Amino acid sequence: MTHPLPTDMLRVTDEVTAALADGTPVVALESTIISHGMPYPQNVAMAVEVEGIIREHGAVPATIAVLDGRPRIGLSPDDLELLASHGDVAKVSVRDLPFVVARGTHGATTVAATMRLAALAGIRTFVTGGLGGVHRGAQQTFDVSADLTELGTTDVAVISAGVKSILDIGLTLETLETLGVPVLAFGSDEFPSFYSRSSGHAAPMRVDTAAEVAGVMRAKWDLGIAGGIVIANPIPEEDEIPADEIGVIIDQALADMDSLGIHGKDATPYLLGRIVEITGGASLTANIALVRHNARLGAAVAREYAAL
Ligand code: PSU
Ligand code: MN
Numbered sequence: 001m002t003h004p005l006p007t008d009m010l011r012v013t014d015e016v017t018a019a020l021a022d023g024t025p026v027v028a029l030e031s032t033i034i035s036h037g038m039p040y041p042q043n044v045a046m047a048v049e050v051e052g053i054i055r056e057h058g059a060v061p062a063t064i065a066v067l068d069g070r071p072r073i074g075l076s077p078d079d080l081e082l083l084a085s086h087g088d089v090a091k092v093s094v095r096d097l098p099f100v101v102a103r104g105t106h107g108a109t110t111v112a113a114t115m116r117l118a119a120l121a122g123i124r125t126f127v128t129g130g131l132g133g134v135h136r137g138a139q140q141t142f143d144v145s146a147d148l149t150e151l152g153t154t155d156v157a158v159i160s161a162g163v164k165s166i167l168d169i170g171l172t173l174e175t176l177e178t179l180g181v182p183v184l185a186f187g188s189d190e191f192p193s194f195y196s197r198s199s200g201h202a203a204p205m206r207v208d209t210a211a212e213v214a215g216v217m218r219a220k221w222d223l224g225i226a227g228g229i230v231i232a233n234p235i236p237e238e239d240e241i242p243a244d245e246i247g248v249i250i251d252q253a254l255a256d257m258d259s260l261g262i263h264g265k266d267a268t269p270y271l272l273g274r275i276v277e278i279t280g281g282a283s284l285t286a287n288i289a290l291v292r293h294n295a296r297l298g299a300a301v302a303r304e305y306a307a308l
Helices: 014-022 042-056 077-085 094-103 111-121 146-153 169-178 211-221 241-262 263-276 281-308
Strands: 026-029 060-067 071-073 091-092 108-109 123-128 155-158 182-184 205-207 227-232
Touching: 014 026, 014 060, 026 042, 026 111, 026 281, 042 060, 042 077, 042 094, 060 094, 060 111, 071 094, 071 111, 091 094, 094 108, 094 111, 094 146, 108 111, 111 123, 111 146, 111 155, 123 227, 123 241, 123 281, 146 169, 155 281, 169 182, 182 211, 211 227, 211 281, 241 263, 263 281
Parallel strands: 026 060, 026 123, 091 108, 123 155, 155 227, 182 205, 182 227
Antiparallel strands: 060 071, 060 108
16 A cells, blocks of 8 residues: 655755756756765765756756755755765665654665655656666675665666676676666667776667657656666766776775675675775776766756656
8 A cells, every 4th residue: 555655754945846847857866976985075076066067958956865864855065065074874775764764864865765765756867876786696695786676666767877897797687677677878789887888798778869768768657667767878988997907906895895794785885985995096086977977968868858
């Protein structure tokens, strides 16, 4: 049984409310990437800059998080600063949402939790850096990100740079197929691997324009097929770290994680931080570049979808 959402559960900014009411394109943004995906102060600079890029490209940004137990759709610069620098912001996936809301605490939302809150607010386009997926060794650990489950059920199109090879990319693509999630590589025949344009895996589907992406969104949901859409946007050539170069570093980071016994929800944040350390910041530069690139595409997709 579904319950109607009490109107005070979500706090949506006036700007986002007005945009949704009059059909102005809106792009959701996640907050785990701010609190647990990048170091301070590059994280807050990235968050502010990406909101600006979305605006410059004709859409309204809606960064999503939980503050003082209240899910928030659209944040102020002070909120972004808090998420970036406050020591006590939980990483919140869907299973964590009820807990932070009930306790009245702060939470940075993952792709899964951001999708869920975006859909509740009526937002259909969401931009991030990288998706969670099936972790290497998941045959033993069962570590499969709830991002995939959410993509199987919640009607939001997610623009990312693909999946990092800290994950098992092949198993992630298989799982998305099982869940009925279209995976569209943008302008490429190959599925990208976040820092690199290549992954060794063919793109399940290819699109070359934002209008084509919007067409797939419209078609999927008009057919009554519930769930998300993955748009994998390869990092620009000038910003990429070649797959063989980053591969060695990722293997090192995974080995360090195992020797420290880190697992579960701490795995992805640890690996991202360790890769930044080993690369002397080069991976962070690439990460920020690809998020900017995704923001431009996401705004274009939201505009095309709004125009349908
Ligand atoms: N990949 C990145 N940066 C990130 C994440 C993934 O390159 O910040 C975050 C996203 O919020 C994603 C989450 O939803 O990690 C996945 O975590 P887990 O594997 O614990 O589900
Ligand atoms: Mn996990």
